[in-house]
Amino acid sequence: MVNSFGSGGDGRRSAAIALLSTAVFFILVAVAITHAPGWPEVRRTFFNWGEFKATFPEIARAFLLNVKIFCIAEVLILVFALFLAVLRSLQGPVFFPLRALAVVYTDLFRGIPTILVIAMLALGAPALGLSYVPTSVVFWGIVSLVLVYSAYVSEVYRAGIESIHPSQQAAARSLGLSHRQTLRRVILPQAVRRVIPPLLNDFIGLQKDTALVGTLGAIEAFQQASIDTNATFNYTAYLSAAVLFVAITIPLARFTDWLVARDRRRRDAGAVV
Amino acid sequence: MTALAVEGVTKSFGKHVVLRSIDLAVEEHEVVALIGASGSGKSTLLRCINLLERIDEGRIFLADREITGARDVNAVRRQIGIVFQSFNLFPHMNVMRNVTLAPRDVLGLSKAEAEARATELLERFGLADKRLEYPDRLSGGQQQRVAIVRALAMRPELMLLDEVTSALDPELVAEVLQVIGELAQGGMTMVLATHEMSFARDIANRVCFLDEGRILEAGTPEEIFTSPKEPRTQQFLERIIKARRL
Numbered sequence: 001m002v003n004s005f006g007s008g009g010d011g012r013r014s015a016a017i018a019l020l021s022t023a024v025f026f027i028l029v030a031v032a033i034t035h036a037p038g039w040p041e042v043r044r045t046f047f048n049w050g051e052f053k054a055t056f057p058e059i060a061r062a063f064l065l066n067v068k069i070f071c072i073a074e075v076l077i078l079v080f081a082l083f084l085a086v087l088r089s090l091q092g093p094v095f096f097p098l099r100a101l102a103v104v105y106t107d108l109f110r111g112i113p114t115i116l117v118i119a120m121l122a123l124g125a126p127a128l129g130l131s132y133v134p135t136s137v138v139f140w141g142i143v144s145l146v147l148v149y150s151a152y153v154s155e156v157y158r159a160g161i162e163s164i165h166p167s168q169q170a171a172a173r174s175l176g177l178s179h180r181q182t183l184r185r186v187i188l189p190q191a192v193r194r195v196i197p198p199l200l201n202d203f204i205g206l207q208k209d210t211a212l213v214g215t216l217g218a219i220e221a222f223q224q225a226s227i228d229t230n231a232t233f234n235y236t237a238y239l240s241a242a243v244l245f246v247a248i249t250i251p252l253a254r255f256t257d258w259l260v261a262r263d264r265r266r267r268d269a270g271a272v273v
Numbered sequence: 274m275t276a277l278a279v280e281g282v283t284k285s286f287g288k289h290v291v292l293r294s295i296d297l298a299v300e301e302h303e304v305v306a307l308i309g310a311s312g313s314g315k316s317t318l319l320r321c322i323n324l325l326e327r328i329d330e331g332r333i334f335l336a337d338r339e340i341t342g343a344r345d346v347n348a349v350r351r352q353i354g355i356v357f358q359s360f361n362l363f364p365h366m367n368v369m370r371n372v373t374l375a376p377r378d379v380l381g382l383s384k385a386e387a388e389a390r391a392t393e394l395l396e397r398f399g400l401a402d403k404r405l406e407y408p409d410r411l412s413g414g415q416q417q418r419v420a421i422v423r424a425l426a427m428r429p430e431l432m433l434l435d436e437v438t439s440a441l442d443p444e445l446v447a448e449v450l451q452v453i454g455e456l457a458q459g460g461m462t463m464v465l466a467t468h469e470m471s472f473a474r475d476i477a478n479r480v481c482f483l484d485e486g487r488i489l490e491a492g493t494p495e496e497i498f499t500s501p502k503e504p505r506t507q508q509f510l511e512r513i514i515k516a517r518r519l
Contacts, residue, residue: 171361174323175375175427176351185374189365 044234051236055228059240062224066210067248069138069220073145073210074203081150085157086183102154109151115212118144122216141213149206156198160191197263200256204249211245221245274336276301276431276462277322282331284314284321291317293486294331299431299464304457306473306494307466309483310509315466316358318483319433322464323355336430351379354424355433358440360416362408362423368395369404372423380427387426394422398452414445418452425456432456434465438472470513474498482506 033039087095088102109117121144126135134140164187172182214223221241228237277299284292292314299305307315320326322333324346332341340349362371372395373387382390395401398418408416417437424432434453438446450472457463457476467473473480474494481491482503490503501507 167357167359167361168363170325171357171363173347174325174350174353174355175423176347176379177375178347181378185378186363190363193365 046235046239048234048236051232051234052240055225055237056240056243058228059221059224059237060244062219063221063241063244065138065218065220066207066245069142069145069210069213070203070207073142073149073206076142076146077149077153077206078199080146081153082157082188084150084154085161086188088154088158089161089183106151106154109148110155112148114144114148114209115215117148118212118216121147122213137216137218138213141210141216141218145206145209145213149202149209152202153199156195156202157191159198160195161187163194164190194263197256197260200252200259204252204256207249207252208245211241274301275299275334276303276336277464278332278334279318279322280332280334282318282321282333283329284317284326285329291486292321292328295486295488297464297481297488299462301462302460303479304461304463304465304477306477306480307464307483308468308470308473308480308497308509313483314486315483316435319355319435319464319466322431323353323433324349325355347379351375351427352430353433354427354429354431355435356417356420356424356437358436360408360413360420360440362416362420364408367405367407368400368411368419371408371419372426375423376426391422391426394425395419398422398455412445413441414448417441417445417449421449421452421456430462432461432463434463434467436466436468438467438469470498470510482509484509 036042084102084105087098088106090098118141122137122140125133125140168186168190169182172186173179177185210220211222214220214226217223219227221244225237225241229235275298277297279295279297282292282295283290295314295318297305297318307318309315317326321328324340324343328341332339334340335349335352343349363374366374369388369391372391373382373384376382376387376390377384392401392404395404398421400415400418400422403411403415403419408419411419421437437453438449441449446469450469453463453465453472454476465473465477477494479491480494480497481488482497482501482505483489484503484505490497490501490506497506498510501510
């Protein structure tokens with residue numbers, strides 16, 4: 001019997017070599033880092049337990065702003081992106097201008113770096129000096145995130161809509177349902193279900209990009225960490241912020257993987273036609 | 274009284290002519306079977322009658338009302354039920370919801386009314402215990418029976434059946450044919466495209482043989498299956514007999 005690791009004694013030998021080389025590799029990396037001339041300094045400024053304990057509560061409080069930005073933006077993105085996707089799926093020559101508008105929009109906002117959109121809106125819009133335009137950086141930060149992420153998310157929705165077989169449309173229309181009823185009752189519910197994993201993937205990105213709003217002065221986790229860092233010349237505060245981000249993005253990432261795996265199992269079982 | 278009249282209907286997809294001046298009149302309570310090779314235009318004709326395809330020429334009447342170019346296609350489709358080869362149930366809805374969707378959203382029935390109507394039909398066709406199942410938990414035969422019930426729940430004047438047994442495993446064909454037989458006995462007006470020749474012979478009042486978009490020959494099952502006049506009809510039936518499908 002042949003297997004890819006060789007057989008009998010060879011297999012055990014391969015495993016031993018793999019184990020040994022991994023151990024040697026990590027020991028070498030650890031030795032290289034801890035024997036670097038700057039290591040004691042890095043350990044003091046980046047991995048300082050005392051600093052971590054001191055800064056964490058404050059940064060955690062600031063992180064609530066990230067969570068708030070994320071939650072508000074997410075709801076608005078889900079709605080606005082769906083609107084864009086439906087706009088783009090309209091058929092018939094009458095709707096050409098609307099379709100074109102949706103295409104230009106998605107191209108534009110997928111093309112501009114998010115940080116530029118935030119900078120332009122948060123600095124530019126209040127500069128108009130209109131009394132009814134909010135000047136809050138958080139407000140414009142949320143608007144920017146909604147504009148940018150809706151461009152991505154509408155493409156995800158659109159892929160979902162196009163993945164629904166035309167026979168579903170025919171079945172619904174043949175029962176007398178209007179185009180609108182067909183979209184609402186038959187096409188969209190199936191399309192949305194299909195794109196939940198890629199949607200969650202985009203939202204992992206959104207969770208992290210809430211830190212961009214801090215670059216313009218909103219006191220969220222990243223900005224709070226910067227303030228602490230500037231005060232103490234100790235960078236452990238950044239580690240505190242990183243821990244907080246990871247604490248919410250990793251569960252979401254694992255949940256997304258679980259959903260994808262479940263969908264694959266269902267498809268393999270030949271469940272949904 | 275005439276339930277459906279098709280007059281000089283022509284349909285092309287690009288340069289490919291699929292239907293060439295089709296004339297067909299179906300009386301109330303009549304069952305008409307369309308037979309013919311794949312690509313002869315049977316399915317397209319059914320889709321045209323249901324306004325799922327736009328015709329190039331000709332006129333179509335439902336009872337005595339012209340439906341060609343009808344302004345309200347949804348109103349027309351409410352009166353015509355169609356069942357497809359591939360069932361096309363809505364996979365995200367259970368059986369009950371599949372059957373009650375159109376009666377509620379299109380006819381405006383209340384939930385209770387629509388469910389009462391659905392329950393009666395599901396019981397009649399032996400599907401009552403499946404009403405809360407999702408389509409992926411049903412066999413092909415059960416799915417197709419649900420699709421028939423879904424169409425019937427709209428109380429259509431006319432049923433169109435498009436090769437409804439072609440996608441089924443052989444052992445599941447009988448249960449679907451039995452349902453259609455029951456409908457015919459109940460006086461439902463039906464036009465069915467089918468490859469099941471012996472079924473067509475048993476159930477149809479009239480058989481139309483389609484060839485390259487024309488109704489080449491029409492008559493009673495007896496006439497078509499035992500003494501076809503057209504050479505093309507004879508050839509087609511010989512091939513069917515050789516394949517032991519008749």
